[in-house]
Amino acid sequence: MTVRCVLRGCVAASALLLAACELPNAEARREAAALTGGDPSYGPPLMRKYGCQACHTIPGVAGADGLVGPPLSGIASRSYIGGVLPNTPENMMKWIMNPKGVDSLTAMPNTGVTDSDVRHIAAYLYTLR
Numbered sequence: 717m718t719v720r721c722v723l724r725g726c727v728a729a730s731a732l733l734l735a736a737c738e739l740p741n742a743e744a745r746r747e748a749a750a751l752t753g754g755d756p757s758y759g760p761p762l763m764r765k766y767g768c769q770a771c772h773t774i775p776g777v778a779g780a781d782g783l784v785g786p787p788l789s790g791i792a793s794r795s796y797i798g799g800v801l802p803n804t805p806e807n808m809m810k811w812i813m814n815p816k817g818v819d820s821l822t823a824m825p826n827t828g829v830t831d832s833d834v835r836h837i838a839a840y841l842y843t844l845r
């Protein structure tokens with residue numbers, strides 16, 4: 717066996733190990749991606765970009781310890797969004813892009829989230845069970 721083959725085996729083994737480490741969350745991430753068409757891993761940086769962390773406590777998002785709105789932990793398991801919309805992927809995206817359009821009295825502002833960004837944000841939120 718050449719050195720290169722040995723090295724390749726090593727790379728393959730560590731890739732397997734890495735995959736194994738992601739296992740607890742992998743299923744949730746796959747399901748969230750299928751529900752929204754987004755990639756959950758893009759969610760946290762996008763939420764920071766739009767300033768969600770100023771108002772919400774969001775597990776896995778750096779600096780997200782805001783207390784203005786409800787904590788978003790377990791949001792995937794909540795029945796209603798903002799107390800008014802049944803929690804479906806479509807409604808989640810609608811709320812994030814235009815909360816004032818859903819409920820004119822809500823304190824959550826429209827933050828200008830785009831069509832493509834909202835999918836990634838919703839995907840991440842649906843991993844928070």
Ligand code: HEC
Pocket residue numbers: 763766767768769770771772784785786788791794796797798799811812819821822823824825827829837841
């Ligand atoms: C200025 C503060 C503020 C900002 C910024 C903000 N939110 Fe909110 N958010 C709120 C408030 C207040 C509520 C509660 C709304 C209600 O019940 O009417 C809320 C509700 C929500 C809900 C529903 C939670 C539930 O338990 O029903 C989600 C989801 C949500 N926000 C996501 C986001 C995301 C994603 C962003 C960033 C794109 C964001 N918010 C930015 C204040 C904010």
